[in-house]
Amino acid sequence: SVAFLNGEFVKLSEARISPLDRGFLFGDGVYEVIPAYAGKTVGLRPHLARLNNGLAALEITTGWDDAHWQQTIDGLLAQNPVGNWGVYIQVSRGADVTRFHAYPKDVSPTIFMFVFPIATPPSESPQTVKGLKVVSAEDLRWQRCHIKSTSLLGNVMHFQQAVTQGGNDTLLYDNQGNLTEFSSANVFVVQGNVISTPALDNHILPGITRLMLLDMLRKQNKYQVVEGAIGLQQARAADEIWLTSSSKEVSPVLKLDGRNVGDGLPGKVWQDVIALYGQQKYDY
Ligand code: PLP
Structure with missing residues (x-):
């Protein structure tokens, strides 16, 4: 495939960066993943807004x-x-020979892009969706999860907890037992007519799929939509749990810690909402 690196399109296999890049040495950078189906992107504007916010937080200027x-x-x-x-x-801060923690003055950011294949999303084929199995664990990441940082070790280690147990992702909760998010996605919980998701703060990533879905649901005005605390026990008793991310859109979670969520099948609210998502996802 073809990638983009510092102003040029290059073969991905030929793209090279310095080992002194602070993205490599410190995880000093931010990233985005934007889905594109047959050339059409989903959520481009909000993805770029989040990228700009992350760059501003890190005081990295690209001039783009x-x-x-x-x-x-x-x-x-x-x-x-x-x-x-x-x-x-x-976008990482760039290469610097000093390996000094402070932001170096004369450094130009490394801007890298490539494409990787993603599966047919649930909205394009809801009947064939298998559903996810997840495990739960206390969120042991840092206090700046709202920044889409390339420092992903905390997320990687939590994701691996699920893999070790044969699961697809780990549902994280804080030291009060309230849900934060998955290690690579946001979480929604359905009880009756109420669709809930944790409120945004520094413990979760402001997901673009989450943002789009909340906006669609509020405009549709069919369900009650709540942004607020959700206890793990509440999630265990829920009718439905969903995982949202750019590549998985809105995916039903069918098992939590080995126990069925609801009746263990994709729920009826999910079936309704994935159709809504599919109809409107290119509008953002
Ligand atoms: N939370 C985390 C930790 C993530 O890595 C992601 C990325 O997919 C999300 C949430 C969902 O964000 P988005 O919907 O923008 O893909």
Whole structure:
């Protein structure tokens, strides 16, 4: 495939960065993953807004405006075969020889993009969705989970907890027993007519799928939508649990710690809502 690195389109297999890059040495950077189906991106504007927020938080300046990002993303998609791609964007602070923690002054950010294949999403084929098995664990990450940092070790270790137990992801809860998010996605819980998700704060990533779904649900005005605390016990007793992320859209969770969620099948609210998501996902 074709990638983009520091101003040029290059073969991914030939892309090279310095081992002194602070993304490599410190995890000093931010990233985005934007889904694109047959050349059409989903949530481009909010993804770029989150990228800009992350760069501002890290005091990294690229000089790129949204039009420049959009052109480059379109260029990258045009250079690759038509398909279902996750467009990965990473901006790190750049290479610096001192290996001093402080932000170096004369350094230019490394801007890297590539595409990786993503599965047919649930909204395009809801009947064939298998559903996910998850495990739960106390959230042991840091206090800046709202930044989409490339420092993902905390997330990687939590994800691996699920893999070790034969699961698809780990549902995390804080030291009060309230849900934060999955190690690689946000969480929604359904009880009757009420759809809940944890409120945004520094313990969770402001997911773009979460943002779009909340907006669609509020405009539709069919369910009661709540952003607030959800206890793990509440989740265990819920009718439905959903996992949301750019590549998995809204996916039903069918087992939590080996026990069925609801009746152990994709729920009727999910079936309704995935159709809504499929109808409106290109509107953002
Ligand atoms: N939370 C975490 C920790 C993530 O890594 C992700 C990324 O997929 C999400 C939530 C969901 O965010 P988005 O919907 O923007 O993909």
